[in-house]
Amino acid sequence: MKPLIDLPFLSHGHATLRDVEESIRFYRNFLGLDVVKTSPRTLVARLGSNTAIVGVTLGEKGLAKANRPWLENAHFGFDLPTADEVKEARELALQHQDNFNILNIGDMFYGDEGLSFMLVDQDGNYWEILENPEGGYSHYFAKECDTKHALASFSDGVEDSRISVLKPRLMSHMTCEVINMDKSQAFYEEMFGLECVRLSAKRMLGRLNSVAVIDFIETDTEFREHKMHNHIGFDVAGPEIVDAARETIVGNQKRFGFEVIHKTSGSHGSYGFTFSDLDNNAWQIEDYPRGGYYWMFEQGGDLENKFQPNVGGVDDWHELVDPESYEYIGVMKCL
Structure with a gap:
C-alpha cells in the first residue's frame, strides 16, 4: 500500500544541549561520533550511517522549563559486537565520568539482544551502549x-582511526514510546510508509530506507509533554512537497488524532514544519537533500556560515543539489 506521504529516508532525531562545545566534546571524544558544528548553538552527529542526531542548545533555563520524565524512552543506542566490549565500555565510562560530566551510569542489563547499559549525559540525554550484531x-x-x-559516503574496510574513549560501530536506533501499539503501527505504516516488525505485543521496530531504526515501546507514561524538542525528522525534495505533506497531515488530523500541527517556517537552513501525533510524539518534515544532513559532513569541518556550505561563491546548500534528483552533487562539481 502506498503511504499517504512519500518519505525517502529516516533522517534524524533531536537532542537538547546546555552548552554546544561541551556536547561536541562528549559526542566526539567520549562516544566517538562524527560531529559537525553547524552554528554557534547547534551540531549534527552520526555514526555508521547518515541518520543523524541534531543537537540544539536550549541552555540551563530552557532545559529547566522542559519537564521530561519520559526522556529515557527517547534515548539513542550504539552497538558493540560482544558482551565483553560492553563491559569494558562501562568500565571506561566510570573512569571518565567526571571528565565528561556524565550524570549517571546505569547497571548492566541482560535483554533479548544481549548485554547493555544506559548513561545520562550532562544535558540529561540518555544513551544506550548495547551488544548487537553487525548491521544492528x-x-x-x-x-x-x-x-x-x-x-x-560510507565504505567498507576503512580503518578506525578514532581516539575517543568509546568506539561503538553504529548508531543502531532511537527510541520512541507509544500509548497503543496497534493504533500507532497503523499510523506509521499508512502515513509515513515505515517498514515495521513487531517483536512483542509492546515492542516494534520501524525503519525507512535506513540502517538505524526507531525502537517503539508501549508505555503507561502519564506525562508526555515537551516533546517538540525531541522530534524525529524526515526530508522531502523541495518546499512545495513540504507544503503538500502538511496538507495531508491537516486532512488526516481527526483520523489519526494529531494534537498540534505547526505552520511551516524556515529555520536551521531548511523549510519545514513539526506536528505531534496521537501519542504526543513530535515529528518534522523538512526540505533537505537526499541523505538529509549528509552534505554537512562533506564540508571539511565545522560550517563557517550557519547551516550553509563551506564553498566560496555558494551562499545556500540548494546550490549543491541537483534540482531534478535532489541529490547532493558535491563541492568540486559546483566550482
Whole structure:
C-alpha cells in the first residue's frame, strides 16, 4: 500500500544541549561520533550511517522549563559486537565520568539482544551502549531496504582511526514510546510508509530506507509533554512537497488524532514544519537533500556560515543539489 506521504529516508532525531562545545566534546571524544558544528548553538552527529542526531542548545533555563520524565524512552543506542566490549565500555565510562560530566551510569542489563547499559549525559540525554550484531537490527527485517542515501559516503574496510574513549560501530536506533501499539503501527505504516516488525505485543521496530531504526515501546507514561524538542525528522525534495505533506497531515488530523500541527517556517537552513501525533510524539518534515544532513559532513569541518556550505561563491546548500534528483552533487562539481 502506498503511504499517504512519500518519505525517502529516516533522517534524524533531536537532542537538547546546555552548552554546544561541551556536547561536541562528549559526542566526539567520549562516544566517538562524527560531529559537525553547524552554528554557534547547534551540531549534527552520526555514526555508521547518515541518520543523524541534531543537537540544539536550549541552555540551563530552557532545559529547566522542559519537564521530561519520559526522556529515557527517547534515548539513542550504539552497538558493540560482544558482551565483553560492553563491559569494558562501562568500565571506561566510570573512569571518565567526571571528565565528561556524565550524570549517571546505569547497571548492566541482560535483554533479548544481549548485554547493555544506559548513561545520562550532562544535558540529561540518555544513551544506550548495547551488544548487537553487525548491521544492528537489520536481521529482524525479512528483506533488505534501499540504503543508498543512508550509506552515502560510507565504505567498507576503512580503518578506525578514532581516539575517543568509546568506539561503538553504529548508531543502531532511537527510541520512541507509544500509548497503543496497534493504533500507532497503523499510523506509521499508512502515513509515513515505515517498514515495521513487531517483536512483542509492546515492542516494534520501524525503519525507512535506513540502517538505524526507531525502537517503539508501549508505555503507561502519564506525562508526555515537551516533546517538540525531541522530534524525529524526515526530508522531502523541495518546499512545495513540504507544503503538500502538511496538507495531508491537516486532512488526516481527526483520523489519526494529531494534537498540534505547526505552520511551516524556515529555520536551521531548511523549510519545514513539526506536528505531534496521537501519542504526543513530535515529528518534522523538512526540505533537505537526499541523505538529509549528509552534505554537512562533506564540508571539511565545522560550517563557517550557519547551516550553509563551506564553498566560496555558494551562499545556500540548494546550490549543491541537483534540482531534478535532489541529490547532493558535491563541492568540486559546483566550482
